[in-house]
Amino acid sequence: MSFIVKSRLVGRIGAVAAVWMASFALVSASGNNSLLNGPVCVDGVNSSKSEWSGSTSATFISGSLYRGIPNSLDDNSETTWAIGQDEDDPKNAPPALFVRIFFRLRTNINFAPGAFVGDVRFPVTIGGVLYPNFVLQLRGAAVGQMGEGPVAAYYDLNGDGLPDGDATALGIKAALGLDVSELALYPVLETELKIPLLIPAHFGSPFPQKGLNGIYGVGSQVWSSVFATDLGMNDQSESIITILPGGVTQWDDKIVPIRVFLDVKPGNNDNNIGSTDTGNLPVAILSTPTLDATRSVLSSLTLGDVRSLQRVPATKSITKDVNGDGLPDLVAFFNLDSDSSALAPDTQVLELNGKLQSGDPISGKQSVTLVH
Numbered sequence: 001m002s003f004i005v006k007s008r009l010v011g012r013i014g015a016v017a018a019v020w021m022a023s024f025a026l027v028s029a030s031g032n033n034s035l036l037n038g039p040v041c042v043d044g045v046n047s048s049k050s051e052w053s054g055s056t057s058a059t060f061i062s063g064s065l066y067r068g069i070p071n072s073l074d075d076n077s078e079t080t081w082a083i084g085q086d087e088d089d090p091k092n093a094p095p096a097l098f099v100r101i102f103f104r105l106r107t108n109i110n111f112a113p114g115a116f117v118g119d120v121r122f123p124v125t126i127g128g129v130l131y132p133n134f135v136l137q138l139r140g141a142a143v144g145q146m147g148e149g150p151v152a153a154y155y156d157l158n159g160d161g162l163p164d165g166d167a168t169a170l171g172i173k174a175a176l177g178l179d180v181s182e183l184a185l186y187p188v189l190e191t192e193l194k195i196p197l198l199i200p201a202h203f204g205s206p207f208p209q210k211g212l213n214g215i216y217g218v219g220s221q222v223w224s225s226v227f228a229t230d231l232g233m234n235d236q237s238e239s240i241i242t243i244l245p246g247g248v249t250q251w252d253d254k255i256v257p258i259r260v261f262l263d264v265k266p267g268n269n270d271n272n273i274g275s276t277d278t279g280n281l282p283v284a285i286l287s288t289p290t291l292d293a294t295r296s297v298l299s300s301l302t303l304g305d306v307r308s309l310q311r312v313p314a315t316k317s318i319t320k321d322v323n324g325d326g327l328p329d330l331v332a333f334f335n336l337d338s339d340s341s342a343l344a345p346d347t348q349v350l351e352l353n354g355k356l357q358s359g360d361p362i363s364g365k366q367s368v369t370l371v372h
């Protein structure tokens with residue numbers, strides 16, 4: 001969304017930012033990995049007992065930044081991050097970031113050359129330029145072309161789907177394999193990645209005083225992965241990696257809401273909101289194969305301008321399949337004009353928050369057009 005705001009809203013934005021900062025300060029220490037002892041071999045499997053032994057993992061549910069419950073059947077991926085040495089590097093080579101992604105919905109690695117294996121998105125900085133939409137494209141290849149698994153890796157700097165070069169040119173290594181994890185009783189797709197670290201000078205031990213000249217920077221960064229499934233459908237999971245001084249990788253341990261898809265004014269694609277709409281505005285929460293929107297708790301649902309802390313509660317709801325996909329959706333109604341501060345004269349994006357009957361928080365956004 002565009003973040004052009006009028007000056008009278010700046011105070012509100014500041015307040016939102018303060019809340020965001022405060023919630024980030026709550027990051028738990030339970031998701032820490034210290035610098036790995038011993039090298040990682042990028043080959044798509046746990047090639048030795050000591051490999052990854054100094055790290056911990058988190059599992060994630062499809063299509064969200066939600067941290068899953070360990071061993072939940074809903075979780076589709078397990079991710080481990082660690083900073084360590086590449087077994088194939090010369091001694092005293094700089095440490096790199098290693099990422100291991102297990103993906104439950106793929107149980108074989110028989111990808112044809114060029115076939116889609118997965119897209120992994122994370123921001124990188126190359127030559128001082130930040131590429132926020134960077135995508136690492138993993139594709140089928142002849143066995144052994146890269147690492148020891150049948151995968152080729154390309155980089156797509158701007159995320160337009162067109163590869164811009166071979167990922168090895170950026171120091172990235174990738175390998176595929178099948179291995180066991182917390183996700184399933186059977187071996188599933190395991191992807192191992194090595195990403196060169198970009199560390200500022202004086203970041204702290206054990207990093208060199210002069211820093212490291214890689215592509216992956218420190219801080220909290222969202223990783224999004226989409227992998228091929230056995231059924232040929234793509235499925236997604238997301239996670240957050242933070243690199244801290246002392247060679248620690250960390251994930252955000254707070255519960256991040258499950259992302260839900262909204263349809264403001266179902267049937268109206270322009271989402272035009274006129275003065276007569278605001279008193280009883282319908283907003284559909286769309287169900288997906290992994291999320292039953294009808295299990296939303298009505299009393300928890302609130303709506304408002306995404307930039308505002310002011311929200312109005314839902315007044316009622318009905319169950320209806322608004323997009324004809326066979327899955328019943330929840331349509332909640334909001335009296336937006338009963339609290340004008342939830343809707344600004346220049347509102348462009350509405351945000352809905354709430355929770356499911358299971359207690360899991362949900363959040364969704366959609367663009368709207370105010371018609372005055």
Ligand SMILES: [Ca+2]
Pocket residue numbers: 040041042043044045046047051192
């Ligand atoms: Ca390995």
Ligand SMILES: [Ca+2]
Pocket residue numbers: 156157158159160161162163164
């Ligand atoms: Ca491109």
Ligand SMILES: [Ca+2]
Pocket residue numbers: 263264265266267268269270271
């Ligand atoms: Ca609509």
Ligand SMILES: [Ca+2]
Pocket residue numbers: 286287320321322323324325326327328329
């Ligand atoms: Ca539906």
